[in-house]
Amino acid sequence: MNKLKLAASVLALSAMSVPASAEEVKIGVISILEGAFAALGQDGIRGAELAVLEVGGEVDGNKVEVITMSSDASPDSAVNAARKLIEQDGVDMIVGPLSGSEGLALRDLSKSYPAVTFLNGSSAAQDTTLRDSSDNFFRFGGDGAQWMVGVGDYAYNDMGYKSVAVIAEDYSFPYTQVLGFMTEFCSAGGKVPEKFWTPIGNKDYSSVVYSIPQDVDAIFVALGGADAVNFLTQYSQAGGDKPIIGGSITIDQSILDSKGPFKKLLVGAPAGTPTVSDYDGEEWSAFSASYTEAFPDGFSAPSIFAHHYYMSAKAAMLALDAVDGDLSNDQAAFRAALTDLTFVTPTGGTMRLDKNRNGIVDNFVTEVYEREDGSLGNRVVKVVRDVDQLLGQDEATFLASGPVSRDNPSCP
Amino acid sequence: MTLFLIVTLNGLTLAALYFLAASGFSLIFGLMRTVNMAHGALLLLGGYVGYSIVDVTGSWGLGVLGGGLAAALAGALVQAGVLGWMQGDELRQTLASIAISIIMADLMLWYWGGLTYQVALPEALAGGQRLPILGVGYANIRLALMAFALATGLALWFLIQRTRFGAVIRAGVDDQDMLRALGYPIGRIFVLVFALGGMLAGMAGVVAASALSIAPGTDLQFLLSSLVVVIVGGMGSIGGAALGALLVGLAEQYGLAYAPTYGVVFTFAIMVLVLAVRPQGLLGKAEQ
Numbered sequence: 001m002n003k004l005k006l007a008a009s010v011l012a013l014s015a016m017s018v019p020a021s022a023e024e025v026k027i028g029v030i031s032i033l034e035g036a037f038a039a040l041g042q043d044g045i046r047g048a049e050l051a052v053l054e055v056g057g058e059v060d061g062n063k064v065e066v067i068t069m070s071s072d073a074s075p076d077s078a079v080n081a082a083r084k085l086i087e088q089d090g091v092d093m094i095v096g097p098l099s100g101s102e103g104l105a106l107r108d109l110s111k112s113y114p115a116v117t118f119l120n121g122s123s124a125a126q127d128t129t130l131r132d133s134s135d136n137f138f139r140f141g142g143d144g145a146q147w148m149v150g151v152g153d154y155a156y157n158d159m160g161y162k163s164v165a166v167i168a169e170d171y172s173f174p175y176t177q178v179l180g181f182m183t184e185f186c187s188a189g190g191k192v193p194e195k196f197w198t199p200i201g202n203k204d205y206s207s208v209v210y211s212i213p214q215d216v217d218a219i220f221v222a223l224g225g226a227d228a229v230n231f232l233t234q235y236s237q238a239g240g241d242k243p244i245i246g247g248s249i250t251i252d253q254s255i256l257d258s259k260g261p262f263k264k265l266l267v268g269a270p271a272g273t274p275t276v277s278d279y280d281g282e283e284w285s286a287f288s289a290s291y292t293e294a295f296p297d298g299f300s301a302p303s304i305f306a307h308h309y310y311m312s313a314k315a316a317m318l319a320l321d322a323v324d325g326d327l328s329n330d331q332a333a334f335r336a337a338l339t340d341l342t343f344v345t346p347t348g349g350t351m352r353l354d355k356n357r358n359g360i361v362d363n364f365v366t367e368v369y370e371r372e373d374g375s376l377g378n379r380v381v382k383v384v385r386d387v388d389q390l391l392g393q394d395e396a397t398f399l400a401s402g403p404v405s406r407d408n409p410s411c412p
Numbered sequence: 413m414t415l416f417l418i419v420t421l422n423g424l425t426l427a428a429l430y431f432l433a434a435s436g437f438s439l440i441f442g443l444m445r446t447v448n449m450a451h452g453a454l455l456l457l458g459g460y461v462g463y464s465i466v467d468v469t470g471s472w473g474l475g476v477l478g479g480g481l482a483a484a485l486a487g488a489l490v491q492a493g494v495l496g497w498m499q500g501d502e503l504r505q506t507l508a509s510i511a512i513s514i515i516m517a518d519l520m521l522w523y524w525g526g527l528t529y530q531v532a533l534p535e536a537l538a539g540g541q542r543l544p545i546l547g548v549g550y551a552n553i554r555l556a557l558m559a560f561a562l563a564t565g566l567a568l569w570f571l572i573q574r575t576r577f578g579a580v581i582r583a584g585v586d587d588q589d590m591l592r593a594l595g596y597p598i599g600r601i602f603v604l605v606f607a608l609g610g611m612l613a614g615m616a617g618v619v620a621a622s623a624l625s626i627a628p629g630t631d632l633q634f635l636l637s638s639l640v641v642v643i644v645g646g647m648g649s650i651g652g653a654a655l656g657a658l659l660v661g662l663a664e665q666y667g668l669a670y671a672p673t674y675g676v677v678f679t680f681a682i683m684v685l686v687l688a689v690r691p692q693g694l695l696g697k698a699e700q
Binding site: 034037038039040042170196197198199201202203204205206207208210211225226229230233234237238239240255257258262406 | 418419425525527528549552633664666673
């Protein structure tokens with residue numbers, strides 16, 4: 001009888017150990033699925049799902065489960081979404097969020113959940129990783145300043161703009177974008193006499209339109225989604241004819257796919273971006289094709305959001321594979337693998353992290369052009385490889401210039 | 413000086429849009445004491461339907477009319493199908509209308525997606541006008557917007573002050589029970605007023621989609637501005653809605669031009685001031 005009991009318990013033990021060797025890895029994805037950013041946020045989710053689809057939904061026999069949560073672009077909504085994913089769904093890692101200030105909030109939150117790994121989505125505020133970084137927060141992508149590298153230089157030297165007015169939304173991401181643009185533009189000798197910071201979600205820009213100084217050569221517009229559409233429309237209706245320089249999300253494919261007569265203004269506009277829908281690189285074509293195949297109802301090409309969520313989720317899949325799915329010991333091995341990871345990105349560069357766990361990335365200077373069917377696309381003017389967060393400057397000088405804000409940098 | 417005048421003009425045109433959006437909201441509240449939180453959703457629905465109609469037919473006028481009618485129908489359905497069942501229970505109505513607005517917003521997101529839409533303007537409205545004296549370009553659509561709001565305001569005034577239907581509405585505002593006792597089918601009148609309010613919202617939606625743009629979230633923006641406008645102007649008064657819209661529109665534009673970062677504060681400062689000094693609104697009647 002005792003033997004039987006023993007045999008039964010051995011059997012039970014071995015039965016229990018089977019699922020233990022093939023654990024389920026849960027990934028929480030946070031993106032904005034409501035309000036003005038809903039279409040963009042949806043594309044972010046597609047990117048993360050694509051990375052999981054590519055490995056067939058499992059890594060080394062560990063099934064990967066994706067759980068999505070929506071935030072609404074506000075920091076506290078991102079924190080709530082992350083708490084729900086961690087405490088109720090028990091996720092092992094989080095991919096997200098989408099928007100700048102949300103990223104800062106999750107960076108802070110990550111310090112209270114040392115057992116969970118945070119992989120940034122597309123949020124691109126500078127200080128998410130530069131100052132006060134967190135050991136378990138990784139960004140496999142650039143910040144808003146890295147995304148503008150090449151543009152200030154191009155605007156001053158190639159387009160010949162000496163003086164540029166800035167219109168941008170009033171929060172961390174556009175501050176960072178303006179920094180990226182002005183760092184190059186000002187050191188080349190350009191002037192930025194005025195900056196207009198408008199509330200996010202502003203509808204009526206007409207008074208800003210009339211406040212733009214008449215003697216500037218161009219306008220740098222760092223507005224996203226409906227805000228960009230509204231500004232550009234009202235600017236063109238008021239007879240505005242200054243050339244436009246675009247921020248990274250001002251001329252994203254989702255904006256170019258929007259409906260309305262405002263789009264004529266954008267043809268020929270240069271911009272800085274890490275993601276070009278029409279890029280003809282080999283890796284990008286393959287990425288774009290698999291995106292279109294997996295999501296026939298998606299955009300005509302992956303947006304900046306799909307691209308960045310994809311890179312973060314892909315990094316997680318690669319690191320998981322490197323450690324054979326071992327997430328024990330507070331994911332120490334997994335994080336070491338993430339830190340040392342290098343892989344080829346969809347834009348053909350080599351993704352790797354700096355010491356603050358921020359990506360060293362490729363960046364593009366692009367130009368909007370009209371395709372043969374009348375729709376708009378971006379084409380590449382130049383590619384800048386290996387852009388780091390310090391924009392090529394030495395660390396002490398860069399940090400000494402202080403955190404970005406409405407008034408920093410300045411070159412009136 | 414030029415900037416000041418231009419900004420004032422911008423304030424007036426924005427006020428025109430806010431008036432169009434808020435008048436229906438105020439009308440419904442005046443008669444039924446219903447705070448219709450689905451008003452923004454009706455506006456957005458009108459805007460989307462208007463866009464689709466203009467896209468197919470190419471006629472802007474038809475788009476405005478169609479958007480208005482679609483929102484009128486939706487408004488009538490909301491009153492006849494849901495809010496009518498809880499007449500007199502204002503809190504429940506308010507909560508139910510919030511639920512309706514969320515459901516409508518999600519359905520619209522599902523059907524039209526999250527893209528930003530702009531209604532294509534007819535030739536006459538598309539360009540800009542060189543303003544005399546000021547010597548700067550100004551968008552035709554914004555000038556037309558003021559004319560449109562003025563015409564709508566006058567038509568509304570005529571309807572309410574000079575027609576039999578208007579007399580019934582006014583009687584209903586003053587004494588609903590008496591109106592019912594006199595044998596007027598108050599339920600049907602409520603549905604009609606809701607349709608009228610929806611119509612105004614829907615047309616405002618198409619106009620907003622032409623002058624500015626619409627996207628998910630526009631519903632809440634206009635609901636909020638309508639709320640502020642009627643709180644400042646006085647619930648249930650068309651003149652109050654006009655005055656409130658003027659104040660809010662001007663405050664917003666001056667704020668945007670002279671203190672862009674804190675522009676939003678001006679609007680709410682006005683609201684706080686009005687609530688502190690004259691809680692029934694500038695032209696509102698005090699509750700007995």
